[in-house]
Amino acid sequence: MGISDGSKYAYIAARVRAMKSKLIPKEMYPKFLNMEIPEITRFIGESEYKKNVDEISKKYSGTDLFEHALNENLALTYRKLLDVSQGEANFLITEYLRSWDIWNIKTIIRGKFSGASEDEILEDVVSAGQLRYRDIIEIVKIDTVEGVIAAFAGTPYYSVLKEYSGDLADIEDKLDKMYYSNLLKAASSTENKLFLKYLMKEIDLKNLKLLFRMKRGGMEREDILKMLIPGGFELKDADLNRLSSLSFDEFVRALEDYSYWKAISDVSEELSSLWNVETRLDKYAQSYITSISYYYPLSILPVLSYIISKKIEIDNLRIIVRGKETALKEDIIKTHLVM
Amino acid sequence: MAAELIDPVAVAAQAKGLIAIGAGIAVGLAGIGAGMGEQTIGAAAVGAMAEDEKFFGKGLLMTVIPESIAIFGLVVALILLFVF
The missing domain is CATH 1.20.1690 (V-type ATP synthase subunit C fold)
Incomplete structure (x- = not known):
């Protein structure tokens, strides 16, 4: 790895290291388990999630507020990584985060398949990939699965989606396979x-x-x-x-x-x-x-490490709050946490 | 016969010129080296500072560390110019 290879990752690698230092330390999770939901929400509202909680608190409350704030924070954090990276780093992050496009496509199609409302579908959408939230809102308004698939024409996912013939699981498997196949190709093009x-x-x-x-x-x-x-x-x-x-x-x-x-x-x-x-x-x-x-501190690896740690933090917080809401025992919630 | 052709003044001037070139190369290469080091550290420092302003002091300190290489070049250049 030459000097120029390293310097092109220096900015983004140092930035994600600083971002990683702001993640909730694992010592905090046992403390969360002893708190009630309002206490956890207040703690989160005073942390890195403050902006998201403040914005969404006008529309939602309780665990719904929590859920939406976490989703929005995750989407904005990942989008920020795309915005502040350049060249190869940007290309690899874009390819990796396409998993969220796949997630959103699956969510919308499953929602339409099962007759879920627009709000219910949008609750689970995380616009962290290439599909913008405003586009997703428009797509969610379409009534039929076929209509939704047609709306994805022009995206890289359409080649798989157009094969839909009523078997949802088949399309989902093919989307996953396409994602990993493209990602492996992208990764093979780098020296790392x-x-x-x-x-x-x-x-x-x-x-x-x-x-x-x-x-x-x-x-x-x-x-x-x-x-x-x-x-x-x-x-x-x-x-x-x-x-x-x-x-x-x-x-x-x-x-x-x-x-x-x-x-x-x-x-x-x-x-x-x-x-x-x-x-x-x-x-x-x-x-x-x-x-x-x-x-390889000056490579895509620290960025990937942050992306994964951030996702785990969001999942942990969601598990704690959902567990508390359903009055699960602390021991059970704890076994579900990745610490 | 050959010795008579050598002009001591010209030789001294030539030597002085070569010393000046050597001093220039010392400062120039040291500067390029320092710049290559600062390129990576500076980018990383700005990245860290963009996330947290508290990194300003540390970032600045780290960024100027490769400057010592430029100073070594300058010292060598000064030695060449004033000692020889």
Whole structure:
């Protein structure tokens, strides 16, 4: 990595490091568990989320206010990364954040499919990708799924969306596959091989989560294979083929051969709920990207580390508030947190 | 015969000229080196400051650290000009 390679990332890397220092420290989460929702909302309203809470408090209150403020903060934070980055960094961040476009497209189509109202759909939209919020509002106004798909003509997602023939899951799988395929191509065009390795591991983790859920749900091998995303680091096509044909218990035992086992081994005996496993896998992803971001401090890796840490912070806050709202026990809420 | 052709005044002037060129190269290259260092540190300092103004002092300090290389170049140039 030459001087010019490093200097083009110096600005954005230092900026995200400063932004990362403002994230809520993990020591705060146990304190949140002892607080009531109004106390947490007040604390959040005095933190980095102040602007979002103030703006949205005119329209919403209680947990809805919280939910909307978190979504808006996440979208604005990611959009800021796009605005302050240039060149290769901007290109890679744009490609990575397209996952939010996919999220929004899925949300809108699912909403229209199930007959949800415009407000209900917009509640779950996070305009952190390339699709602008004002465009999403217009698309949400369309009544039919076919109309919504037609509205995406001209976007890179249309080539997949136009294949829609009533099978929602099929389109969703294809969108995910397209996203990762494009992202791997973008990552391959850079010199930073650790970035590519991380993305491949991310695919592995996503596949593992899918396998756990599908195996638990007792789905057939062919149906599972259709959903899995190719291009993983350790879980190659042959591994996915083998794992998807095993029973749930055999599948869990077979994971001992992979490096991800050390992340989930301590919860492998208590798999009554898959939350434990998913939380551990999320933690593994965060720890891994954070550790490799120190190897290449002047690269896209610190930015990616921030993007993932920010998402985890938002998810943790949401879990705490939703858990408190439904009067879940602290221990249960705690197992769902990625700390 | 050859010795008679060498003009001591011209040789002294030539030596002085070479010393001046050497001094120029010392300052110039040191300046370029310092600039390359400051390019990265300056960009990072501005990035950190954009997020948090408290980084102004540290950022400024870090940015001027490569300036010492330029000073080394200047010292070498002064030694060349005034010692030799």
